[in-house]
Amino acid sequence: MCLAIPARITSIDVAADTAKVALGPVCKEISLALIEDAAVGDYVLVHVGYALNKISEEEAQRTLEIIAEMGLLEEELELEPGPTSSVEGTGGQR
Amino acid sequence: MSDPGGSLDIQLTPSSGGLVCTIASTRPVAAASAFVGRTPQETTARLPLLFSICARAQAGACAAAFEQAFGGVASPIIRGRREAAIAAETIREHLWRILLDWPAILDEPPSREDMAAVLALSNRILARLDPAGDLFGLDASSAAGQAPGLDVLLADLTDLLTCKVFGIAPEHWLQLIGDPASFERWCRKAETVAARLLRSLLESGEASLGQTPIAALPTVSDEDLLARMMAPDWAEFVARPTWQGQPRETSPFTRVYPLPLIEVYGAGLLVRLAAQLTEVATGLRLLSRGTAGSAAAQPTVASGTGIGLGRVFAARGLLAHLVRVEDGRVRDYRVLAPTEWNFHPRGVVARALEGLPPSPEAQLRRQAELLITAIDPCVAFTLTC
Numbered sequence: 001m002c003l004a005i006p007a008r009i010t011s012i013d014v015a016a017d018t019a020k021v022a023l024g025p026v027c028k029e030i031s032l033a034l035i036e037d038a039a040v041g042d043y044v045l046v047h048v049g050y051a052l053n054k055i056s057e058e059e060a061q062r063t064l065e066i067i068a069e070m071g072l073l074e075e076e077l078e079l080e081p082g083p084t085s086s087v088e089g090t091g092g093q094r
Numbered sequence: 095m096s097d098p099g100g101s102l103d104i105q106l107t108p109s110s111g112g113l114v115c116t117i118a119s120t121r122p123v124a125a126a127s128a129f130v131g132r133t134p135q136e137t138t139a140r141l142p143l144l145f146s147i148c149a150r151a152q153a154g155a156c157a158a159a160f161e162q163a164f165g166g167v168a169s170p171i172i173r174g175r176r177e178a179a180i181a182a183e184t185i186r187e188h189l190w191r192i193l194l195d196w197p198a199i200l201d202e203p204p205s206r207e208d209m210a211a212v213l214a215l216s217n218r219i220l221a222r223l224d225p226a227g228d229l230f231g232l233d234a235s236s237a238a239g240q241a242p243g244l245d246v247l248l249a250d251l252t253d254l255l256t257c258k259v260f261g262i263a264p265e266h267w268l269q270l271i272g273d274p275a276s277f278e279r280w281c282r283k284a285e286t287v288a289a290r291l292l293r294s295l296l297e298s299g300e301a302s303l304g305q306t307p308i309a310a311l312p313t314v315s316d317e318d319l320l321a322r323m324m325a326p327d328w329a330e331f332v333a334r335p336t337w338q339g340q341p342r343e344t345s346p347f348t349r350v351y352p353l354p355l356i357e358v359y360g361a362g363l364l365v366r367l368a369a370q371l372t373e374v375a376t377g378l379r380l381l382s383r384g385t386a387g388s389a390a391a392q393p394t395v396a397s398g399t400g401i402g403l404g405r406v407f408a409a410r411g412l413l414a415h416l417v418r419v420e421d422g423r424v425r426d427y428r429v430l431a432p433t434e435w436n437f438h439p440r441g442v443v444a445r446a447l448e449g450l451p452p453s454p455e456a457q458l459r460r461q462a463e464l465l466i467t468a469i470d471p472c473v474a475f476t477l478t479c
Contacts, residue, residue: 003098003099003122003144003145003146003147004099004146004147005098005099031206033206033207033209033210034206034209034210034213035210035213036210036214045146047099047147048473048474052146052213053213053217059143062140062143063143063144063146066128066140066143066144067098067144069128070122070125070128070144
């Protein structure tokens with residue numbers, strides 16, 4: 001619960017202050033509005049659409065290993081992508 | 095990539111008897127079982143990496159659980175530092191809601207620049223409180239006394255809260271919240287997003303929305319909670335907890351209860367949002383008092399039996415960790431988090447949503463989102479109504 005996933009930045013849109021991040025084969029766009037000096041190749045902790053802070057590659061790998069050990073990552077990738085028929089609330093965009 | 099932290103699917107359906115709310119959760123409530131087989135040191139090092147949103151609260155509950163299991167107690171200075179770090183984290187979590195989610199309710203853009211400043215500042219405060227990164231370890235040795243440079247950072251945080259959240263000094267705000275008339279004047283005059291949101295509730299007549307008969311989680315002894323989390327049906331308990339057969343609430347609202355505002359506005363939306371603001375201001379007060387051990391940071395009772403329960407009050411309510419250690423290895427690790435109490439299928443959110451008055455769909459959705467945001471699930475949610 002209350003997990004933040006480490007992800008690697010693969011590209012940055014400076015004008016929009018957003019980035020594309022990779023987690024295994026999955027790609028997602030996130031906001032960089034809350035952090036400074038993010039660069040392609042950096043690892044960031046992602047929480048509901050925002051990069052929270054940069055972390056070292058070593059810390060990212062350790063965290064991903066723990067998440068994978070818990071079986072959360074595999075399940076996640078199997079489920080992806082999963083469009084929902086309902087409309088998300090404000091909290092859903094956090 | 096949805097969130098492996100899980101999400102909540104909240105559905106609100108009209109029926110002949112009124113609205114019916116169902117809440118389904120995919121939160122991995124038994125994930126901490128993955129620490130089984132690890133050493134205590136491995137567990138305390140890994141747990142904050144995994145639960146990184148409320149990392150200090152999680153680490154605080156973890157450290158307290160191991161200390162109780164081993165019969166050790168951290169020094170008053172370490173306990174004070176831990177409490178301060180958890181307060182800094184709690185402030186940051188509430189500001190996430192206040193600066194990013196509250197503006198959306200008012201159709202205003204999120205205050206991302208302000209939240210970025212909050213994140214940077216809270217990271218620096220946490221680094222000063224825990225310079226060696228071992229504050230929540232079992233052999234915590236963080237330097238004693240006042241953290242150097244902390245005063246300047248706290249002054250910056252006070253300025254930020256004054257300008258962006260309260261519009262007045264946070265200490266002054268804490269005084270006026272005790273007087274409903276002064277509080278209402280603040281709502282009507284202050285020009286921050288927090289004041290504008292509360293003002294909008296007063297003007298729309300929605301201040302009392304969402305009152306429920308759900309009682310607060312009472313003070314539960316370590317022995318009773320420990321027995322419940324060790325029972326054979328513990329997995330059901332941590333997923334959908336009840337106490338004495340009833341769903342309960344544990345939240346900023348129950349923590350600051352009773353606010354005098356309840357007499358005027360009822361225990362509804364406005365008071366719940368005010369409780370979150372109160373937690374920000376009292377968290378700053380705790381941080382500003384210094385970190386050399388505060389009266390509130392009581393030691394846990396050391397059992398030394400290999401079984402320990404650690405409890406902290408996290409941003410969203412009571413967080414409890416249970417650990418059982420045998421032969422130097424974790425045999426059981428269980429977490430009971432506030433979201434499971436508050437978003438119980440028959441809990442405070444479900445009952446508050448079912449109590450919403452009949453209204454057009456757009457208005458119903460807006461009010462439902464307001465209530466969910468005010469009780470704050472800490473994970474993403476979808477709302478269908």
